[in-house]
Amino acid sequence: MRKRIMLVDDSRVVYIQMKQLLAESSYEIAEYCSSGEEALEKYATVRPDLVTMDIIMPGMDGLETARILKNEHPEAKIIMLSSLAYADTYKEADAIGAKAFIPKPLNKDDVLQTLDKVLQG
Amino acid sequence: MTTTISQAKLQEVLDKITQEVTEKVAGIRLYQAVITPGEKTCTVHADFHSGFQFGLSMCADLALFTRLTQYMMQQEEIEQQDIEDFVKEYFNVLCGHIAAGLFQATMIASRFDVPSFHTGFYQPESMQEQITLNYASDKNESVQLTHNLAVR
Numbered sequence: 500m501r502k503r504i505m506l507v508d509d510s511r512v513v514y515i516q517m518k519q520l521l522a523e524s525s526y527e528i529a530e531y532c533s534s535g536e537e538a539l540e541k542y543a544t545v546r547p548d549l550v551t552m553d554i555i556m557p558g559m560d561g562l563e564t565a566r567i568l569k570n571e572h573p574e575a576k577i578i579m580l581s582s583l584a585y586a587d588t589y590k591e592a593d594a595i596g597a598k599a600f601i602p603k604p605l606n607k608d609d610v611l612q613t614l615d616k617v618l619q620g
Numbered sequence: 621m622t623t624t625i626s627q628a629k630l631q632e633v634l635d636k637i638t639q640e641v642t643e644k645v646a647g648i649r650l651y652q653a654v655i656t657p658g659e660k661t662c663t664v665h666a667d668f669h670s671g672f673q674f675g676l677s678m679c680a681d682l683a684l685f686t687r688l689t690q691y692m693m694q695q696e697e698i699e700q701q702d703i704e705d706f707v708k709e710y711f712n713v714l715c716g717h718i719a720a721g722l723f724q725a726t727m728i729a730s731r732f733d734v735p736s737f738h739t740g741f742y743q744p745e746s747m748q749e750q751i752t753l754n755y756a757s758d759k760n761e762s763v764q765l766t767h768n769l770a771v772r
Binding site: 509510511512513515555556557560581582583584585586587588603604 | 644645692693705706708709712713714715716717719720723724729731732733734
């Protein structure tokens with residue numbers, strides 16, 4: 500059975516790219532949310548194995564969304580997925596309780612290895 | 621503009637990252653050169669805030685943005701909406717790398733807003749150019765990256 504991912508990103512481009520990357524893997528995108536607000540609304544219903552979360556989004560950004568999600572659902576496994584790949588952001592994501600950080604542009608091996616590592620961890 | 625980074629250093633950061641990211645993400649090589657833009661251009665723009673406050677715009681020939689989109693989608697047939705969406709995502713990646721480059725140079729973190737896409741040349745109101753970098757692509761398309769500051 501494929502592991503279920505909730506993808507949170509305002510850009511449909513990332514949804515397209517992740518769908519392609521995951522096509523022959525043991526992962527599937529169970530739910531695509533184009534905003535942090537939508538992700539918070541749907542998490543309890545979708546109950547994904549993993550959440551991938553963009554940072555720069557209109558309205559609530561991904562770090563704030565992750566913070567609230569972890570408060571409401573401490574069991575949530577969140578992976579930040581962003582171009583803001585530098586020490587300050589890593590630190591903030593880590594403090595929130597994100598399990599990993601995947602930098603953009605997406606690299607297939609990087610994405611799959613990180614998903615595996617987080618699920619096994 | 622803060623005094624935490626010199627104009628020369630800022631220009632160096634913008635130039636290096638723009639060339640690297642554009643080649644990596646879009647498969648397009650850029651060279652510093654001033655060439656006349658084509659008849660159809662588009663602009664993608666993002667406002668940086670938090671540590672650094674500035675606007676960043678890239679105005680390029682539509683042909684270049686079309687090629688970028690085809691490369692990222694790995695297909696020839698694309699639609700206008702695809703160009704807008706893929707160019708915004710490309711610029712998102714570019715801005716993220718620029719924020720990282722600025723952090724490396726100054727230890728100052730910054731964020732930026734979701735990029736906006738515009739037909740033709742676009743400069744936000746109440747902003748003035750501070751740095752302009754001009755490029756020609758490997759297919760002789762025009763690209764102009766502009767760093768804008770708010771008019772006081």
